[in-house]
Amino acid sequence: MPTTATTIDAHAVAFAARANAWFADAARPLPWRAADVSPWAVLVSELMLQQTQVARVQPKWEAWIERWPTPAALASSPPADAVRAWDRLGYPRRALWLHAAATEIVERHGGEVPRDLDALLALKGVGPYTARAVAAFAFGDRHPVVDTNTRRVIARAIEGRASAGAPSPARDLAAMAALLPRDPADARAFNAGAMELGAVVCTARAPQCDGCPVADLCAWRAAGSPPDDAPRVRTQARYEGSDRQARGAVLKSLRDAAPLAVPLDEVLPEWPDPAQRERAIASLISDGLAEASDGVLALPG
DNA sequence: AAGACGTGGCT
DNA sequence: TAGCCAAGTCT
Known part of the structure; x- marks a missing residue:
């Protein structure tokens, strides 16, 4: 051809x-x-x-x-x-x-x-x-x-x-x-x-x-x-109320406190969903974006 | 390999 | 204004 x-x-x-x-x-x-x-x-x-x-x-x-x-x-x-x-x-x-x-x-x-x-x-x-x-x-x-x-x-x-x-x-x-x-x-x-x-x-x-x-x-x-005739490829999940939003809020509190660490019970104490707050902290640690030691949380040193 | 992953601009 | 979309990558 x-x-x-x-x-x-x-x-x-x-x-x-x-x-x-x-x-x-x-x-x-x-x-x-x-x-x-x-x-x-x-x-x-x-x-x-x-x-x-x-x-x-x-x-x-x-x-x-x-x-x-x-x-x-x-x-x-x-x-x-x-x-x-x-x-x-x-x-x-x-x-x-x-x-x-x-x-x-x-x-x-x-x-x-x-x-x-x-x-x-x-x-x-x-x-x-x-x-x-x-x-x-x-x-x-x-x-x-x-x-x-x-x-x-x-x-x-x-x-x-x-x-x-x-x-x-x-x-x-x-x-x-x-x-x-x-x-x-x-x-x-x-x-x-x-x-x-x-x-x-x-x-x-x-x-x-x-x-x-x-x-x-x-x-x-x-x-x-x-x-457009094709269906949407990927519909983006709602951000409001999401785990992502919780992670963002936790990380912001760590940035604001840095270089000081934050006692764990002072990380977003009033977050509406405590289980979600725990998930956010755990996943940030797992991703290396936060470090926990002696009951405090901080940005990765 | 489908879903998770931030935050804000634009319509 | 609520929802779509954004110079993608990783697991």
Whole structure:
């Protein structure tokens, strides 16, 4: 099927060229995209950006990089400091992962963030997305980078569907690889541009198709923008009253008290559900986000 | 491999 | 405003 392949390829080339032209002009000046940021700073940004919006990450990233400009700097601080600096960014285990990754980088990679995909994947908190993002954005290597924005852009513009289906790393990577420009610098820009397009134009709720740089190439638009027919992939559990909320509250009390430990019976004494409070404390200890000793609870030293 | 994991922005 | 959604990863 050489004809089909040629057609698809030509469309991919046109699509990437258009996206890149738009990105060169419209990219937000995010600090971790500056030319002189270190691979470590990029790694920190990618961990912080997991399931977390840019606007919330930016100030935390600035402070973090100023305080811990290298993996060695972070590795020499106790995990408690990392958890405290993480503050309310969410998913605080990421602070622990970053600390563990910094330690690993110092011990096994001479203090330099590795460039190799497998070495990156071996780091705590670094999965298929983050490993490729670091390799592509920090080192300029040509890898497909696929996040939720990219998945949605491909689903719409290329596949003509309103939303992406269930994530499938192998399929998603292959779909992006088929669009990726040959030239590494162009590939790098397209990886970032596809994400940016999904983040600011081709959004989940209210896509701004007027002003979309690839509107005339978009398969979903060409099909009349049909509504989403697929069932919701994963419905997110209610947060109010959840164990997650209880964990968050316990951890906040530990951060607020740090560096002092908190007597166990003074940890959220008025929490409405005592059993839930116990579960929260136990699971935080189990995750390494808290430590208990002599009847007191504290952040991990 | 389905579910757990924070917190806040946006519609 | 209640609910969806967010630069995913781990177990």
